[in-house]
Amino acid sequence: MSEIKRQAELAKRTEPVLGSLTTEQKNEALLAMADALVKRSEDIISANKEDLERGAASGLSSSLLDRLALNEQRIQAMAEGLRQIVELPDPIGDVMEEFERPNGLLIRKKRVPIGLVGIIYEARPNVTVDAAGLCLKSGNAVLLRGGSSALSSNSKIVEVLHEALAATSVPADAIQLVASPDRSSVDEMLKLNGWLDVIIPRGGRSLIQNVVQNASVPVIETGAGICHTYLDETADPEKALRITMNAKIQRPSVCNAMETMIVHRSYAEKHLADLADKFITAGVELRGCAAAVELAPVIHPAAEQDWATEYNDYILNIKIVGSLEEAIDHIRQYGTMHSECIVTETKEHADRFLQEVDAAAVYVNASTRFTDGFEFGFGAEIGISTQKLHARGPMGLPALTSTKYYIYGNGQIRE
Structure with missing residues (x-):
């Protein structure tokens, strides 16, 4: 089994636990993650400096280096994003519809987690925190694959998040980071049917089109922004x-x-x-x-x-x-x-x-x-969907849920 499949399997095993957590347990974990980011900000900035030095040496543009850069203010903003997610309503378990059929069946349509969400993104390490926070609050595990230019930053951030989760009810294995900078790791994620329930690409047009055109896993297309x-x-x-x-x-x-x-x-x-x-x-x-x-x-x-x-x-x-x-x-x-x-x-x-x-x-x-989840009042966002199915626009917590029908009977059979 490849390393990516091993990580996907570890994350997948956490789904039953995540789906049964209370809102209070998830919020406690998010607050622990936020506090840990601030406490370990110097370590994160040090790791980010490695990425910035490599990026400058490889000729990254000033705008891409800006997207990559972390400082105390940006780490505080990442932590604040997690705290805002805590304040948002938990969508899991919401009854979207309820009705009774003439035969006495009571049918409820409820929000449930999607399962294991794959996120493929580029130079912004804040996405690592946003994606992890939104996925955990909505009861999902997450497999992250950031850009190679942010590998040191992302690795340190996930290390910090794992340490924070160790003292909570949320299993640390629910957050997995693909550490391979090789593009073949992206190709493998696109074919993880049976493990990944959906992939969300965040980045430029070439990344998004590669995912949309080559994935066999369902994709939520997020926006290149012209x-x-x-x-x-x-x-x-x-x-x-x-x-x-x-x-x-x-x-x-x-x-x-x-x-x-x-x-x-x-x-x-x-x-x-x-x-x-x-x-x-x-x-x-x-x-x-x-x-x-x-x-x-x-x-x-x-x-x-x-x-x-x-x-x-x-x-x-x-x-x-x-x-x-x-x-x-x-x-x-x-x-x-x-x-x-x-x-x-x-x-x-x-x-x-x-x-x-x-x-x-x-x-x-x-x-x-x-056009931003924070500005729309959703807290951090998982991306901005430019497609028309399931979710469109800034994607907050409800966009990271699916639905399930709960049917209550009293011995009914179909004639």
């Missing part, structure tokens, strides 16, 4: 500036950051040059269509592949359109059904945008950066 903000002809200039700057530069390395700003021609003729200068001052490289370059020469010409690129960096595309319909068509062609925004003072345009844009989250006059 997110757009459309500045309508009636957009308020102050709102437009605040929203677009926040959507691009507040943290460009994440999936809900804006990658393309679409601008109505009449608005662009009045405001694009000023907007472009402000982005340049903020350190953003601008690439645009011919009309955008003509209106603001600081913009470089965009290539066709730019519109379909998730930069996760200080790079922004600018597209000039003549109508709302043209803006929506551009989003349909290049969007990834993640997060899309319109800035407008026209209610009819806002309503059409909300109705016609097919995405997990659609905004009117607010930054796409809000």
Whole structure:
């Protein structure tokens, strides 16, 4: 048996225990995990330094190094995420439906854990904590496979979590980390039928597509984020500036950051040059269509592949359109059904945008950066689903459950 299958089997064996734990027992474990992260923050930062040094030597971009980096503040935020999960309602055992059939059968539909959840993700070690916390609160075991660039950080974090769980009712084997940096470990996870109940990929488009196209285990597809903000002809200039700057530069390395700003021609003729200068001052490289370059020469010409690129960096595309319909068509062609925004003072345009844009989250006059479990009040999130089955958008605790029918009879048989 391979090491990954051995880990999957260890995690799978914890399912009966996890499914029978009380909310209080799970919360106690989560609090112990949060306290341990803070207490051992120096050890975690030391391990993270190893990853950062390797990443810098291998040529990782500044935005990827930012995603990888841990400090006291980020570790405190990870611990706070676990504490927020404690405050969230436990979905396990919720009765979603209850009804009685004419023959006297009482039928209840209840939430139950999925089982063993596989998470494949890239450079952000905070995902290790978020995924472990959400899975345990929802009664699931978890098999984690982080990016090789964060191996030292993830290994130390899981070591800390295991030590914290030793004094709780939650078995430490419920959290497993695949330590192999070899890509074959991902390929093996994709075929772990009989062990893994679902795989959730978190990362760039190439990772997600590899999982979706090659997994025989069921997949919840999370989002590569080619997110757009459309500045309508009636957009308020102050709102437009605040929203677009926040959507691009507040943290460009994440999936809900804006990658393309679409601008109505009449608005662009009045405001694009000023907007472009402000982005340049903020350190953003601008690439645009011919009309955008003509209106603001600081913009470089965009290539066709730019519109379909998730930069996760200080790079922004600018597209000039003549109508709302043209803006929506551009989003349909290049969007990834993640997060899309319109800035407008026209209610009819806002309503059409909300109705016609097919995405997990659609905004009117607010930054796409809000597509996040924390900001939606879900606590930490397991990912942002861009598919339409089972779960869509930021995935909190209910998205990590399945359902089971409980049928109560009194001797009924089917005629």
